[in-house]
Amino acid sequence: MKRLAILTSGGDCSGMNATIRAAARTALANNIEMIGFRKGYAGLLKNDFIILNSQAVSGTLQRGGTFLQSARSAEFRTEEGRRTALDNLLKDDVDGLIVLGGDGSLNGALELDRMGFPVIGIPASIDNDIAYTDMALGVDTALNNIIYAVDCIKDTASSHDRAFIVEVMGRNSGYLASTAAIATGAEFAIVPEVELDLGEMCHQLRQRYDEGRTNALIIMAEGAGHAQDVAEGIKNAIGFETRVTVLGHYQRGGAPSVFDRLLGSRFGMKSVELLLSGTRGVMVGLSANSLTTTLLEMVANGGQKKLNDDLLHMAEILGI
Ligand code: F6P
Numbered sequence: 001m002k003r004l005a006i007l008t009s010g011g012d013c014s015g016m017n018a019t020i021r022a023a024a025r026t027a028l029a030n031n032i033e034m035i036g037f038r039k040g041y042a043g044l045l046k047n048d049f050i051i052l053n054s055q056a057v058s059g060t061l062q063r064g065g066t067f068l069q070s071a072r073s074a075e076f077r078t079e080e081g082r083r084t085a086l087d088n089l090l091k092d093d094v095d096g097l098i099v100l101g102g103d104g105s106l107n108g109a110l111e112l113d114r115m116g117f118p119v120i121g122i123p124a125s126i127d128n129d130i131a132y133t134d135m136a137l138g139v140d141t142a143l144n145n146i147i148y149a150v151d152c153i154k155d156t157a158s159s160h161d162r163a164f165i166v167e168v169m170g171r172n173s174g175y176l177a178s179t180a181a182i183a184t185g186a187e188f189a190i191v192p193e194v195e196l197d198l199g200e201m202c203h204q205l206r207q208r209y210d211e212g213r214t215n216a217l218i219i220m221a222e223g224a225g226h227a228q229d230v231a232e233g234i235k236n237a238i239g240f241e242t243r244v245t246v247l248g249h250y251q252r253g254g255a256p257s258v259f260d261r262l263l264g265s266r267f268g269m270k271s272v273e274l275l276l277s278g279t280r281g282v283m284v285g286l287s288a289n290s291l292t293t294t295l296l297e298m299v300a301n302g303g304q305k306k307l308n309d310d311l312l313h314m315a316e317i318l319g320i
Pocket of ligand 1: 011102125126127169170171222252
């Protein structure tokens with residue numbers, strides 16, 4: 001092997017730069033050149049890349065986002081688009097490709113591998129909904145961002161005797177909401193996986209206020225419904241003033257946590273080592289703090305990772 005390539009696809013997350021840097025430096029240590037396609041598969045289709053020498057990745061480890069930039073490419077989803085991508089990889093003399101991204105991006109990686117091109121996938125999505133890895137890249141930093149914001153909101157909730165609903169990301173996944181609820185001591189977590197019983201939640205809120213509690217905190221995943229509607233519901237049912245804060249894309253950015261710097265570095269290094277050893281068509285993952293590999297085919301067939309019931313149970317018990 002003489003030349004490898006890397007790209008970041010789909011929604012960005014913190015830790016992507018640490019991964020790119022580690023992959024580039026591991027390749028260089030093995031006398032292999034690393035190139036980076038800009039803006040994910042869109043850049044691959046335009047053959048838009050930069051050479052990632054040691055200097056190019058210097059100073060990137062501690063930066064959030066992805067300096068290669070990212071995008072969601074509709075064209076790459078077509079057979080013709082993927083054919084162009086493969087042609088460009090062959091034209092550029094690339095021997096293997098590393099793809100960072102969520103489920104859609106990893107499916108794209110599988111398609112390329114099926115066409116005969118060696119690909120390694122790296123799970124990167126703050127939703128933590130990718131199967132076969134305990135943690136995806138960016139999740140820990142997003143959670144740290146969330147708890148910082150929620151702690152601030154809790155202060156003002158307590159000053160004003162208010163209930164707050166904080167909406168976090170997670171179109172289909174309640175991982176961030178349930179984990180953040182535990183870590184912030186919230187009363188309730190509302191997740192897309194479980195239908196909300198508004199009446200029961202209001203009943204329990206009322207009980208807590210009757211017992212002397214003066215404020216309440218609810219963490220709600222964006223995919224679980226409209227936070228404003230829930231706030232209105234609470235107001236109508238029990239008369240509490242309830243405010244909504246939507247954290248939005250704030251959650252995805254910022255300097256990566258120690259965990260994400262290490263995870264990204266481990267994922268990046270391992271991906272290059274796998275390609276060098278002739279392994280392909282797999283996703284690297286984390287299980288019991290050890291790195292794992294799973295066939296991209298299995299990742300694609302496994303569907304979305306199921307939310308661990310223990311998390312919800314814990315959030316419920318500790319929120320009482
Ligand atoms: O999949 C990651 C994610 O951050 C989701 O939690 C969120 O719903 C989505 O991306 C937002 O995507 P975009 O940045 O394209 O609006």
